[in-house]
Amino acid sequence: MPVSTSSSRVVYDALKGTGVRLISALPETWLVHLIRMAEDDPEMTLVRLAKEEEGVGISTGAHLAGVKSAMLMQNHGFLASINGIVSCAQLYRIPLLMVISHRGGFGERDPWQTEGGGVTEELLRALRIPYECLDDSSRVAGRVAHAQTLAYSSLKPVALLLTRELMWEDPS
Amino acid sequence: MTRADALRAIYPAIADRPVVTIMGAVAAELQAIGHRPNFFYLQHAMGLASSMGLGIALSRPELRVVVFDGDGSVLMNLGGLTTLARYRPRNLVHVVFDNESLLSVGGFPTATSTGSDLAGMAAAAGVPRTATVRTIDEFAREFAAADAARDLTTIVAKVDAVGPSGYVTGLALLENRFQFQRYLTDRR
Numbered sequence: 001m002p003v004s005t006s007s008s009r010v011v012y013d014a015l016k017g018t019g020v021r022l023i024s025a026l027p028e029t030w031l032v033h034l035i036r037m038a039e040d041d042p043e044m045t046l047v048r049l050a051k052e053e054e055g056v057g058i059s060t061g062a063h064l065a066g067v068k069s070a071m072l073m074q075n076h077g078f079l080a081s082i083n084g085i086v087s088c089a090q091l092y093r094i095p096l097l098m099v100i101s102h103r104g105g106f107g108e109r110d111p112w113q114t115e116g117g118g119v120t121e122e123l124l125r126a127l128r129i130p131y132e133c134l135d136d137s138s139r140v141a142g143r144v145a146h147a148q149t150l151a152y153s154s155l156k157p158v159a160l161l162l163t164r165e166l167m168w169e170d171p172s
Numbered sequence: 173m174t175r176a177d178a179l180r181a182i183y184p185a186i187a188d189r190p191v192v193t194i195m196g197a198v199a200a201e202l203q204a205i206g207h208r209p210n211f212f213y214l215q216h217a218m219g220l221a222s223s224m225g226l227g228i229a230l231s232r233p234e235l236r237v238v239v240f241d242g243d244g245s246v247l248m249n250l251g252g253l254t255t256l257a258r259y260r261p262r263n264l265v266h267v268v269f270d271n272e273s274l275l276s277v278g279g280f281p282t283a284t285s286t287g288s289d290l291a292g293m294a295a296a297a298g299v300p301r302t303a304t305v306r307t308i309d310e311f312a313r314e315f316a317a318a319d320a321a322r323d324l325t326t327i328v329a330k331v332d333a334v335g336p337s338g339y340v341t342g343l344a345l346l347e348n349r350f351q352f353q354r355y356l357t358d359r360r
Contacts, residue, residue, distance in 0.1 A: 022227075022230065022231065045230055045231075047226070047230065047255065047259060048255070048258065049251075049255055050251025050252065050254050050255055051249075051251045053219070053220070053249075054220070054223040054249065054251065054252050054255055055223075056217070056220060056223070057217065057219075057220030057221070057222070057223025057224040057226070057227060057252075058223050058224070058226055058227035058230075059227060060220070060223075060224050060227060061192070061223070061224040061225060061226065061227020061228040061229075061230075061231065062227040062228070062230070062231045063227075063353075064212070064228065064349070064352060064353045064356055065190075065227065065228045065231035065232045065235075065356050066231065066232070066356060066357060066360065067227075067231035067232075069227075083217065084217050084220055087216035087217040088214065088216065088217035088220055088224075091215075091216055091217070091345065092214075092345065092346070092349045093346060093349065
């Protein structure tokens with residue numbers, strides 16, 4: 001599976017570097033290495049979800065209890081979480097760090113992923129959730145740290161989109 | 173059994189517990205009995221109160237967390253029961269007040285009115301201790317037993333479909349949020 005192990009490591013280390021100690025996740029192809037890294041790290045609490053919206057509640061509880069967390073999900077998981085994001089994280093001013101694999105853009109071969117890719121950024125903008133794309137591994141650590149800083153200063157959700165350029169190593 | 177009477181019966185036992193409630197009647201009634209800084213009322217996001225309780229319980233194993241859920245809310249996040257059971261926080265008691273209706277939005281019946289068994293679903297999801305109770309005495313006894321057992325417990329309390337006349341209280345949502353966070357911070 002040509003998901004980049006090295007980029008996954010860079011993203012994982014960046015999350016951990018900002019103090020993240022709890023990760024909630026629902027597996028998807030681009031996230032496999034990240035989830036394994038969380039699973040293998042004795043300092044990380046990994047919560048495997050049935051549906052992504054649960055992660056909003058878990059991160060809210062963790063934040064109020066003093067633990068930094070992140071949600072790992074596909075953009076369709078973000079779509080499935082929107083009520084929780086609005087009526088829990090935004091309503092209660094929770095610094096929610098969402099790391100979202102941005103499937104369905106140029107280069108997408110899976111037909112079933114192609115609708116979500118086109119609406120993800122529009123929805124983030126509509127929800128006024130600040131976001132940036134992670135497309136260059138040399139800039140990941142800085143962007144993750146900046147996202148976390150804004151989440152905590154504004155007490156609001158922020159999103160980082162994992163792009164194909166970062167996460168996928170085409171064998172061709 | 174009314175929910176308000178059930179809450180009154182265990183009120184002394186939750187005096188020093190982080191408590192997360194759902195919106196609507198539970199939140200209003202608990203506040204009417206007496207708000208405390210360790211009570212948080214999730215006034216929307218139906219279904220996520222138990223997920224929030226899980227987040228607190230996993231983050232702070234030394235605290236003993238109580239969640240007051242409802243049938244309508246649990247039905248919106250049935251998968252959450254499997255996540256709760258999977259991580260089995262031994263410091264969490266999950267109470268579900270089941271009035272078999274969506275009381276605050278017109279009293280329309282939920283699926284528990286036609287036989288869906290939430291304690292059965294919790295048990296099937298893997299929650300190690302479950303009970304369904306119908307009287308105040310049974311409820312108080314099961315709550316105390318859950319506390320003593322120190323294991324994840326879901327108690328479904330069958331309650332009358334009656335509630336307060338209104339749901340908006342004098343406690344602002346963000347005031348409650350920051351006060352609750354400060355309580356958890358100060359308990360470190």
